[in-house]
Amino acid sequence: MASLNSVQVKQALAKTVCGTVVNDTPVAIRMKYIGTGSVTSVATTTATQFVLTTSDGGAETFTFADYTTMGALAEAINNSAYWDARVLDALRADVTSGSPFVDNASLTVTSDGYYDALVDTSVTKNMTYRCAYNRGVNWSEQKPTGAHRVHLQSVVYKADIFSATANEFRIYEYNPTTLAETQVYQAASVDNTETTVNFANGEGKITSGWNNDLIVRILDDTSLADGGYMYSTYIAE
Numbered sequence: 001m002a003s004l005n006s007v008q009v010k011q012a013l014a015k016t017v018c019g020t021v022v023n024d025t026p027v028a029i030r031m032k033y034i035g036t037g038s039v040t041s042v043a044t045t046t047a048t049q050f051v052l053t054t055s056d057g058g059a060e061t062f063t064f065a066d067y068t069t070m071g072a073l074a075e076a077i078n079n080s081a082y083w084d085a086r087v088l089d090a091l092r093a094d095v096t097s098g099s100p101f102v103d104n105a106s107l108t109v110t111s112d113g114y115y116d117a118l119v120d121t122s123v124t125k126n127m128t129y130r131c132a133y134n135r136g137v138n139w140s141e142q143k144p145t146g147a148h149r150v151h152l153q154s155v156v157y158k159a160d161i162f163s164a165t166a167n168e169f170r171i172y173e174y175n176p177t178t179l180a181e182t183q184v185y186q187a188a189s190v191d192n193t194e195t196t197v198n199f200a201n202g203e204g205k206i207t208s209g210w211n212n213d214l215i216v217r218i219l220d221d222t223s224l225a226d227g228g229y230m231y232s233t234y235i236a237e
Helices: 004-013 070-078
Strands: 015-022 027-033 039-045 049-054 058-063 083-087 114-118 126-131 150-158 169-175 180-187 195-198 213-219 229-236
Touching: 015 126, 027 070, 049 070, 058 070, 070 083, 126 150, 126 229, 150 169, 150 213, 213 229
Parallel strands: none
Antiparallel strands: 015 229, 027 083, 027 114, 039 049, 049 058, 126 213, 150 195, 150 229, 169 180, 169 213
């Protein structure tokens, strides 16, 4: 059990985050080069594969036929000696078939040094955001030692879906030790209207277990048109 002092320090250092996604911007898989040479290209052929080409590793191909879920694909990339990868704004169980990625002949490196394979939200018919203490690639290096958690306070979204349906606004808790993604909240979806979801009339929050993430998702079985957005406000402790 954590000491009173460590709990107080964590609370004092906690930060409030407003995570925002709009259509086609959730990050399915975030990758970072960890080799000693240079990156030639990181290409997404949306229906078939990732090809990661570096000066020291050559062209490494990860086909969706071989790695049929986001979790399996990320783990395969992690098994490379030249890349780190993590599932971010997706579930590990989400399938890689059916062209769920935004097609991109060569992903551009971000200022933090990572490559983001984005979700084509009109194809997957969901918008998803991961509330995590650290959303960066080098989570093992950048994340301070010790226990951390997140407290989800509210979600505001607007989604042009086919129809309002029970259990199509969802929150999952992800345990990185067991790799389990457990649904912890559900509500009916609302079609094309800005909607606020909070807890105990805005006075409460959903708190993850220590070192776990919370994953927010709005989905539809039939369609999700472009033009939507989702804001998740949470405390990273």
